[in-house]
Amino acid sequence: MKRNVNKYTDDFKLKVSLEYLNTSQSQREVLIKYGIAGSNCITDWIRKFELRKPTIKDLEARLQMTKSTKKTKLEQYQESKIKKLEELLKREQLKTEALDTMIDIAEDSLKVVIRKKSGSKQ
Numbered sequence: 544m545k546r547n548v549n550k551y552t553d554d555f556k557l558k559v560s561l562e563y564l565n566t567s568q569s570q571r572e573v574l575i576k577y578g579i580a581g582s583n584c585i586t587d588w589i590r591k592f593e594l595r596k597p598t599i600k601d602l603e604a605r606l607q608m609t610k611s612t613k614k615t616k617l618e619q620y621q622e623s624k625i626k627k628l629e630e631l632l633k634r635e636q637l638k639t640e641a642l643d644t645m646i647d648i649a650e651d652s653l654k655v656v657i658r659k660k661s662g663s664k665q
Contacts, residue, residue: 551579556592559573559579560592565597570586
């Protein structure tokens with residue numbers, strides 16, 4: 544009788560291994576969550592990818608890095624450019640809305656169709 548072997552991709556194995564290492568879940572909880580049958584799979588995958596559980600020093604260093612990360616000049620420039628572009632977009636949207644309103648008023652007062660209907664012949 545042939546045994547049904549589950550074949551998982553390396554991406555999936557890495558994802559599951561990292562989830563186990565970076566959360567407080569037990570191996571059993573992660574195995575049940577993903578429906579993995581083997582009880583030593585995660586341990587084997589951790590060895591395969593040469594991973595390890597982060598130490599307290601690693602966690603403190605990661606926390607320090609997130610606090611002290613300063614934006615580079617390029618990031619600051621890009622953020623300012625994004626703000627300017629967002630302002631221009633808002634201005635253009637208001638302009639478009641104003642023009643649409645003017646056309647609506649002109650059509651009502653002059654009783655003439657100004658907007659071209661889609662699909663009509665020229």
